[in-house]
Amino acid sequence: MSGASSLGRLFSCAGFALLWAVSFCVLAGIAGAQTLPKQIPQSQSAEPSLTKRFLKQKNKRDPNAKMLVTANEMIYDYKNNKVHAVGGVQIYYDGGVLEADKVTYDRVSNKMFAEGNVRYKAKDGNVIHANALDMTQDFREAFVDSMLVETPQRTRFAASRADRTEGNITVFSNGVYTACEPCRDDPKKPPLWQVKAARIIHNEGERKIYYENGTLEILGYPVAYLPFFYHPDPTVKRQSGFLPPHVYSNNRTGIGIEVPYFWSIAPNMDATVAMVPFTRQGLLAKAEFRHRLADGAYLIRAAGINQTDPQAFGVLSGNRDFRGVLEASGEFNINRRWVWGFDGALLSDKSVLNDYHLEKQLTQATERTSQIYLIGQKDRSYFDMRAISFYGLSELDVNNQLPIIHPVIDYSYFFGNPIFGGELSYKINFTSLSRQEADFAPISKLAAFATNAAGNSDTSRCLATAATPATCLVRGLPGDYSRFSAQLDWRRTITSDITGIQFTPFARMRADAASVSIDPTTNISNFVTPGSNELIRAMPAVGMEVRWPFISVHSWGTQTLEPIVQTIFRPNETKIGLFPNEDAQSLVFDDTNLFAIDKYSGYDRVEGGSRVNYGLQYTANVHRYGMVNVLFGQSYQMFGQNSYSIADMANTGLNSGLEDRASDYVSRIYFQPTGRFSFVTRFRFDKDDLSIRRFEAETTSRWDRLTLSTIYARYExxxxxxxxxxxxxxxxxxxxxxxxxxxxxxxxxxxxxxxxxxxxxxxxxxxxxxxxxxxxxxxxxxxxIxxxxxxxxxxxxxxxxxxxxxxxxxxxxxxxxxxxx
Known part of the structure; x- marks a missing residue:
């Protein structure tokens, strides 16, 4: 093919030696009866093997099938009891077509001999090209001279001769196998890769292809020789056997060689096991079990090693005798609306996955999440319940500071019928969690930063023994915390037929009840009084959103100028700082939440005080030049207490642009001239001097062969x-x-x-x-780390x-x- 020369040039530049090394790994794996366990197993019927497709077995023949022969000339040799079809011969039989210059049928031996430009197309699409073809009438036994087989799977066999015996064994002499198309410009060029062998034996009963004296060639160059190897034929999806090898090298573990064994236990069940000897640390045992059931599937993976030289890891977490991991995941359908599942991991230490190459992705994971969940969804409702625990994989992570959630429940429901002409909905959240140690974060460079055993400083974490409100904030409290929240929402949109003004009145009622038990760990008393407390709060809100779009139509397109004003009336937020803030710490004030009734990201905080949000939006759709959308707005605390100016233990709301009575300005510019290009920017300007406090810009462009994406961000x-x-x-x-x-x-x-x-x-x-x-x-x-x-x-x-x-x-x-x- 034309790309082969380009491939060769790249290999020359990148280093042909690397290709040889990789090719050796491929052949070493093939020698171990390669299998292809790529997906969780599924029940399936056996597919016909390769040779069954081009040389039909008699049990696939129609006993009532008739043979139709067309030729330029038919010669009957009564003396020798033969029939000769000469010139443009075409024989149609049982869905297959045999074409040749000449075909001789021997009535005594019940055999046919085709010669000259022989082409046989089976009814399943396989095509045989040969100089000569000798077969029985039912194709149970045959031999072919100078044969080329093309299969529907786009693989090719070629051989100087092929013999078929016993109805299920085909032997290709001087055979060649490849899955590559021939080069259009020069069909005589060798394919990108091919396997040559003195004999290729296809055993249909075993569904395997054996090679004797085989050689793997890449770009026509032999890169590996194996006297004997085999692999499943292309129709096999799963089969027991050894998988290709894995080779590892690490200065702390030494060299390790893994040859996994795949065991196809059943069509819906399999296991993979391996023993990996490491030259410095000993023997690592690995196992994986997969099982697909009628209503779902699950997977269990485990690995363990008793290290012979744990001191090689120094002060890192790997300095221990036994290291291992146990992981499990699964998901099951209860019915068409409900599903439950789990995903769990137990690790001996933080770096075992990385040290022993138990992570399959290229980038290193930062944490492991274990959870069990139940999800249900209907037309107008959604339910999600899950229990979650986290395990940090960084050497700087303190896992006692990470919460265990037991559980978190979310439920939402939208009523189908209008209530007072509008939409009524409610949602419920229940969260219960525990944490052993307080999680402190610095707010000043004077804070004493925590360090790990290796002496690395983590500037995102305060040292607990030096934590004070002047230098640190609290990301998470030690102890137990449970909260139940319920929220009822109603809204209705009314559009004036005369002016086109859209009026959207809305109402909300929110109630929270919590139980807090704070443990007296190191210095937490500097921020809150330890002990137990029961808390209740409520937040009603009513308001109106008004949009007045001015639309103009021109020959070049349309444009819309839309002033937006939203007013919200509600009392002050209560018990700020008494309710722990676990899920509402991520507060980013921008165009996406300018008109949100509550701008907090979670339930632990609730916005209070009366506020007005206002802005101006402009949209233009220009023929052949795309569309542009611009939004500019601000939020203003009309009266009452500004929730964003009152700090909790995480200081959420401070430095957000909302902490003053008049907020910072936010804006968005979106431009999409074509379907191939888009551009969006988001700003937050200081309300006093219009200096940029937060800026994001993102562009995406797609051309014929080029795709570009740029993200720029600046956060003060x-x-x-x-x-x-x-x-x-x-x-x-x-x-x-x-x-x-x-x-x-x-x-x-x-x-x-x-x-x-x-x-x-x-x-x-x-x-x-x-x-x-x-x-x-x-x-x-x-x-x-x-x-x-x-x-x-x-x-x-x-x-x-x-x-x-x-x-x-x-x-x-x-x-x-x-x-x-």
Missing amino acids: AQPEIGFLERRHGIYQTATYKFHDYWSLTGGVRYDLERGKIDFGTLGITYTDECIAISAVYVADYTNI TSTAVQKFLVRVNLRTLGETGFKQNLGSQVTSASGN
């Missing part, structure tokens, strides 16, 4: 809520398909505040009908129908691995 420091420095950066990603088979991807994030790149990725991919190759490099300079950057390099090669292998190297910590499947 918000020390009172824990952001001590300004955050300022730009993130650019791009994908360029510079050839039909080649694509290049990349991304870089630049920290403008520190003047350096803190994250980057670069990848290249080649994909055609028979091979897929990808190489990805990732550099992450935001690692807080160590002071060095995390750099990873991943190469994956997939030879269609043979298998996939990979090579992974962690450049930052001298960790490498190679794997296949």
Whole structure:
């Protein structure tokens, strides 16, 4: 094919030695009876094997089928009891078509011999090309000279001769197998990859293909030789056997070699087990079990090792004798509206997943979440209940500071019939959680920062023994906290037929009840009085939103100018600081919540006091030039107490732009000239001097072969809520398909505040009908576990129908691995 030469040039530039190494992994895996357990198993009937498709078995024949022969000339040899069809011969039989220059039928032996431009097309689509074909009438036994087989799966067998015996065994002499299309420009060119063998034996009963004296060739060059290997035929989806190997290298664990064994227990059940010897730490045992049931599926994964040299990990969490992990996940349908599931993990320490390559993704996870959940959904209601626990994987994480949620319940319902002409709905939330230690965060550079065992400082966490309200805030309280919240909403939109003004009156009633038990841990008394407390609060609200759109129609398009005013009347928020703030700490004032009745992100805080939100929105739709939307607005506390100016233990509301009576200004500009390009910006301007306090811009463009995305953000420091420095950066990603088979991807994030790149990725991919190759490099300079950057390099090669292998190297910590499947 035309892309083969490009592929060869890339390999020369990138290093042909890498290709040889990867190819060895592929062949080593094939030698171990490669299987393809890519998905959770499903019950399925066995599919016909490859040879069954092009040489039919008699049990697939129609006993009443008739043979139709057309030819230029029919010669009857009564003396030898033969019939010769000569010239443009076409024989139709049982859905198949045999074409040849000449076909001789021997009535005594019940055999047919076709010669000259032989082409046989089976009724399932397989096509055989040959110089000569000798077969029995029922095709149970046959041999073919100079044969080429093309299958519907776009795979090809070629051989100088093929013999079929016993109705289910076909032997290809001097055979070649490939899944690649021939090059259109030069069909004589070797395919991108092919397997040559002195003999290729296809055993249909076993559904396996055996190779004797086999050689894997890539771009016509032999890269590996194996005297004997086998793999399932292309119709096999799951089969017991050894999987391709994984090779790991780590300066703390040594070199490890894994050869997993896949056990297909049943059509809906399988297991994968492996024993991985590491030269420095001993034997790691791994197992994975998968089971699909009629109403769902679950998975269990476990690994464990008794380390022989735990001191290799120094002061890190890996310095222990036994290390292991137990993970399980599943989801099950109760009925068509209800589903329940779970996802859990037990880890011996924070770094076991990374040290022993138990994470499958390229980027390193920051936490493990365990949960069990129940979800139900109907036309007008939604229910979600789950219990959750978190396990931090950073060496700086203190897991006693992370909450255990037991449980959180959300329920919402919309009434179908109008109530007073409007929509009535309600929602309920119940949250119960526990935490062993208080979670402090700094609000001043004078705070004493916590450090891990390696001496690394975590500037996002205060030292508990030095925590005071002047230097720290509280992200989470120690002890137990349970809260029940119920909210009733009503709203109705009325549009004036004369002016077009939209009036939307609304009403809300919110009630919260909580039980709080605060443990007297270190210095928590500096922020709140330890002990138990029962709390109740209520917040009624009524208001009106008015929109007056002015619409004008022109020859070039339409434009709409829409003033918006929203007034909300309600009493002051009560018990601020007594209710713990666990779920309402993420407060970002922008265009998305300018007209929200309550701008808090959760239930632990509720907005109080009477407020007016107002803004101006402009929208233009221009023929052939797309659309533009602009919003500019502000919020104003009319009377009562401003909730955002009263700090809780997390200081939520301070430095938000809402803490003063007149808020900062917020705006949005959205521009989409075509379906291929979009641009959006969001601003927050200081109300006094119009300086930019928060700015975001994002563009996305899609062209014929190029896709670009740019995100720029600048957030001024918000020390009172824990952001001590300004955050300022730009993130650019791009994908360029510079050839039909080649694509290049990349991304870089630049920290403008520190003047350096803190994250980057670069990848290249080649994909055609028979091979897929990808190489990805990732550099992450935001690692807080160590002071060095995390750099990873991943190469994956997939030879269609043979298998996939990979090579992974962690450049930052001298960790490498190679794997296949």
